[in-house]
Amino acid sequence: MSSRRHGIAVGAAAAIAIAVGVALTSAATPGTAGHPTSAIGTIAPTTGTAVDNLRTRAVAATLPRRAQVLAGLRRAGNYWIATHPDPGANNWREAVMLHGYLTAHATVGDALFINYARRWAGNNAFGLHGGPLTHNPDDQVSGRVYLDLDGDRPNSVDLSQIMSSVDEMVRNGADNEWWWVDALYMGMPVFAQLGVVENEPSFVDKAYAMYHNTKSVRGLYSKTAHLWSRDQRHRGVFWSRGNGWAFAALADVLTALPGNTAHRADYRTTFQQMAAALAAAQRPDGFWNTDLGDPSHFGGPESSGTSLFTYGLAWGIRHGVLSRAKYLPVLIKAWHALSTVALHSNGLVGYVQPEGGTPAPSTPNHTADYGVGVFLLAASAVAELAPQ
Numbered sequence: 001m002s003s004r005r006h007g008i009a010v011g012a013a014a015a016i017a018i019a020v021g022v023a024l025t026s027a028a029t030p031g032t033a034g035h036p037t038s039a040i041g042t043i044a045p046t047t048g049t050a051v052d053n054l055r056t057r058a059v060a061a062t063l064p065r066r067a068q069v070l071a072g073l074r075r076a077g078n079y080w081i082a083t084h085p086d087p088g089a090n091n092w093r094e095a096v097m098l099h100g101y102l103t104a105h106a107t108v109g110d111a112l113f114i115n116y117a118r119r120w121a122g123n124n125a126f127g128l129h130g131g132p133l134t135h136n137p138d139d140q141v142s143g144r145v146y147l148d149l150d151g152d153r154p155n156s157v158d159l160s161q162i163m164s165s166v167d168e169m170v171r172n173g174a175d176n177e178w179w180w181v182d183a184l185y186m187g188m189p190v191f192a193q194l195g196v197v198e199n200e201p202s203f204v205d206k207a208y209a210m211y212h213n214t215k216s217v218r219g220l221y222s223k224t225a226h227l228w229s230r231d232q233r234h235r236g237v238f239w240s241r242g243n244g245w246a247f248a249a250l251a252d253v254l255t256a257l258p259g260n261t262a263h264r265a266d267y268r269t270t271f272q273q274m275a276a277a278l279a280a281a282q283r284p285d286g287f288w289n290t291d292l293g294d295p296s297h298f299g300g301p302e303s304s305g306t307s308l309f310t311y312g313l314a315w316g317i318r319h320g321v322l323s324r325a326k327y328l329p330v331l332i333k334a335w336h337a338l339s340t341v342a343l344h345s346n347g348l349v350g351y352v353q354p355e356g357g358t359p360a361p362s363t364p365n366h367t368a369d370y371g372v373g374v375f376l377l378a379a380s381a382v383a384e385l386a387p388q
Contacts, residue, residue, distance in 0.1 A: 060336040063328075066386040072339045073104055073379035077113055079347025080372045087120035090129045092138040092186055093355070093370045094120060095145050100373030100380075102148040107380040114152065121149055126157060132164035135173055137187030140165055147193055159194075166194055170202050175209045180231040180357070181220055184211060185245035189252035196256055207253070208263045215270070221246075226273040227292055230357050238292040239359050244308025247274050248377070251315040268321060271312070275322050278309050279330045286337030287351075291359035302362045303342035303351040307374040310334040314381035328385075335382045338375065349375045 063069070080097075088094040098117040105113040126146050130139040143162030150157040169177070178187060188207050195203030215221040220229045227238040228246045250271040257264055281292045287306045291297035313331045316322030342351045344365075352371030353362040 060332055063332055063335065063382065063386045064339070066383050066388055069335075069339070069379055069383040069386045070108055072343055073108065073376060073383065074110065075347040076343055076349050076372060076375055076379070077101060077104055077110070077347075080349075080367075080369070081112060081116055082347075084369070087116050087123070088369065090120075090124040090127065090142055092141050093368070095141040097369040097373035098145045099141075099148060100376035102145065102152070103380045104376040105152075107383055114149075117145055118149060121145055121157070126159070126161060128161050128165055132161040133168045134165050135169055135177055137178065137183040137190075140190050141186040143190045143194065147190070147197065150197075159198075162190065162194065163198065166191055166203055166206075167200075170200075170206045173206070173210075175206075175213045176217065178210045178214045179218065181214070181228045181239075181242040182230070182245050182357075184214060185249040185252075188249050189256060192253045192256040196258070204257065204261065208266075212266075221270070225293070226270075226277040234358055236293070237358060239357070240288050240290045240292055240302055240305030241308065241353060242357070243274070243278070243292060244305040244312075244374070247271065247278070247312040248308045248374075250274070251312045254319075254321070255315070271316065271321060275313065275316060275327060278313075279327065282330055282333065285341070286333035286335075287341075289359075290353055290362065294359075298359050298361045300362065301337065301341060301351045302353050303338060303349060304353055304368075304371045304374055306334055306338060306342070307371070307378040310338060310378035311374065311381045314378070314385055318381070318384055331382070331385075335378070338378060342375070 087098065098120055101113040102117050104110070105117075124142065128134050128139045128142055130136050134140065140162065143159070143165070146157050146159055146162060150159060178184065188211055191203045191207035195201060195207070218232055219235070220231065221227075222229070222236070222238075225238065228243050229235045229237060230239045230242040250267050253267055254264065254271065257267075278288070278292075282288055283295075283301075285301065287301040287303070288309060289295050289297075289299050290302045290305065291299075310331060313322065313327050313334065317324050317327055317331065342349055344350060348365065349367050349372050350364045351362045352366050352368045353360055354366060354368065355370075
């Protein structure tokens, strides 16, 4: 994934101890791995400082009430729009963010959120960054926003470019084009959802063929660890956000596909296997480390992977795919971490690992568009489970 905008680092390196029954110390410095990041500005919170957000807290025993969850959702969503009134360029980062906004809109009905996404889509003329014949899932993820908008107001969206792109890959694309795990989130749900909406079974079949290649032919999914390597160069390194992309993608594909769809059982089983592995890897404070397999490798809070896991766990519990008794305690800890540590009192979502492809440090005040988007996904999913 290329980088242009919205990786924002505030403050210097921090060594922070979080007391949650166990002392966990994190040394973090801003930076990226895998891809360069160009910062387009700085957010300096006037409230909700790192010290405020990292004071000692006891991990919650229950989910908060729905109204409290939604208050955090609105705080995060409103803050980003207030500090970034321009929804940005047509790329994967903004598309991930705006899919989060539209998911949040479906939960709270906030016109501010959907209008922000409509403005972005209109600015793009419902197009894809690489054009209508692109094979790049980082371009195709914009189609998720257009499909969301079409679902909200049917026949109001031009889906021709995303249709052309997916059809081109079905006709002429190889099955091995999703060579990195991020591609599963950026591309697979678009293929599945579009295949169902447009009654094109070949789109659904192609998504599975490419998923199978990524998982089993390239071997990015570990049959023993039940986690994903980001790509073949980093085999055995289980990067948190990369696994979050895969976990959320599986939830979204299972949502899109009818119950009798071929290969649905494979998606479901992999999702359940991942959930068990993730539960075992969770930190005592509710976050997940940026390296799921090595807590000493940039150990410390990280919110983007944690948000994606929270979203998937909440979805799985709500739809009966995961055991409520087993996974609700995991979810409660995760949401507590996100809502009381990552989310600042002013609405900034911190601890977002900068753009990259391998484990790297995150810092209390580092935020990003995609990090806000996945936080909104998590908040929306938790709200559906929270008590009234």
